Amino acid sequence: MTKSYAVSLADVQEAAKRISGHAHVTPVMTCGTLDDIASAGAATPRKLFFKCENLQKVGAFKFRGAYNAISQIPEDQRWKGVVTQSSGNHAQAVALTCKLLGIKATIVMPHTAPKAKVNGVIGYGGKIVHCEPTKESRDQTAQKIVDETGAIFIHPFENPHVMAGQGTLMLELLTQTQSLGTQLDAAIVPCGGGGMLSGTAVAGKGIQKDLKVFGAEPENVDDCKRSFKRGVKLLQHEASGKTIADGLMTVIGEPNWEVIRDYVDDVFSVTEEQIVEAMRLVWERMKVIIEPSAAVGVAVALFNEDFKKLEVENVGIVFTGGNLDLGVPLPWVSRL
């Protein structure tokens, strides 16, 4: 009972105060058409509440964690600068936070990162150092910069302040749905490294004990689901795969796993086709732009057969981000 985790409800509440006035309180949207699709063949009718972190600063929830972590660096340490490694949205979040706080930011990015995300980092004044799209290359390149410059490393999901920052979106979501007269039965949270899933699970369960918190992953990179099912975290080499949901290709972190194992109710996965279809439906019917990673939670609610069996009516779903290359054919066009 006294087990301690990397993040607590109090940490998330402190983070909420810290980011207040800096991060947006993003809106919650609903859509009758998507409710109908989610309700079809489901154990109970569904009402979906979408937390629009695609409308967050830098176009993704990552700004919450980055700001919460970096704003805690003491004034007399800030000259050292900050370094991080990220496939994209965390990179932009760190770059913007550093710009706002007057700190030098160096970002290690795989050379495969989407152009929109690379341009975002450059636009916020971040310095980019390219690496290979592997965990080893990312870690080594970042470590080398830390060693050479003394910069402070901000891990994209294992940093406890990052986890707490991401958790703040759940506090808002619960307050916002309540002000709409609704109590959520469940929340679906996409999982890459598990920063958001761990932070939101602790926050959600802390505020509302009976809230079900579910992870969502692409089938192709379902390391969180497989870890959850067997109760032991997958090792790095056991998890690999490609997905259109480029933000979720990461294997879950160690401190994240401990929280997920004990706080999360279940993890569901969806196919690439389901992700693309969910994304298309959101664009067409809701007129908001979400990136593929952000469609994974929606896809679970709309299409996952195991999820359909659950007796949950009001379901919160995180639109995690809206950054993608708009200069290339859309996925439902290029895949036809």
Added chain:
Amino acid sequence: MTKSYAVSLADVQEAAKRISGHAHVTPVMTCGTLDDIASAGAATPRKLFFKCENLQKVGAFKFRGAYNAISQIPEDQRWKGVVTQSSGNHAQAVALTCKLLGIKATIVMPHTAPKAKVNGVIGYGGKIVHCEPTKESRDQTAQKIVDETGAIFIHPFENPHVMAGQGTLMLELLTQTQSLGTQLDAAIVPCGGGGMLSGTAVAGKGIQKDLKVFGAEPENVDDCKRSFKRGVKLLQHEASGKTIADGLMTVIGEPNWEVIRDYVDDVFSVTEEQIVEAMRLVWERMKVIIEPSAAVGVAVALFNEDFKKLEVENVGIVFTGGNLDLGVPLPWVSRL
């Protein structure tokens, strides 16, 4: 001073009551990046307030006018059904309104109408009759249906109830910006047939006498601007041209023109390139989907040299709709 127009502030206020609970009160969004672009080289810094009618029912402001008009058909006349002609969004609006009210809807559409708009009409249970993409063909086809079936014709912009319904968005915009602590100096409203421009001009000036109301048009179909400059409405044969802004290809209507002439402060036009660039910026930076016609007002604020010279700070802009084929290359891709 006693000159009477097709629409008055009282009509718009009545319409607002009539559509309340049926149409969405759409959100108002802001975007720092677009403010910066609009401010660059401008006489005063700009703050833009976007009225998101792309998030309205049927994905466009047209639902307001259609609902206001059709809901006023007496119960004992409704069996006759409704007929209209429209390039798209008014068609969907009439189809959905009729579905909600249990009225048969027949829609005359040019065979060139975007697939997304055609599918919308079908989805709402409307019956489509195709015609040529000319005013003559549209009018004749619709008239034939009226003659043969006795159906009630709802003109997409010359109907006074439609004009009043569209005007309701201005009442909301002024209230919403005021609750944000802002008083608008001006509003930019795209102009096709002029239903929205006339309704919003009457509503805006009625509520706030010193509000500047500006029309926005593609250069390629600038019949409203040319009419406004010479003070006499262009004849049908004087106005023609093609534009990516398919919702604005219509020549302004007669009752609309009388209002525009006397209530509107000026009309600005933008090039096809400016429309596409404005649309791309909104998608990329605001993460919301607008159709090309909806980008015309934004393009004026961002790029029009004459508009740059104006001393207006807080500017409302209508995102008129978000319906376009997502199954084809995006315009900034296909035009490269």
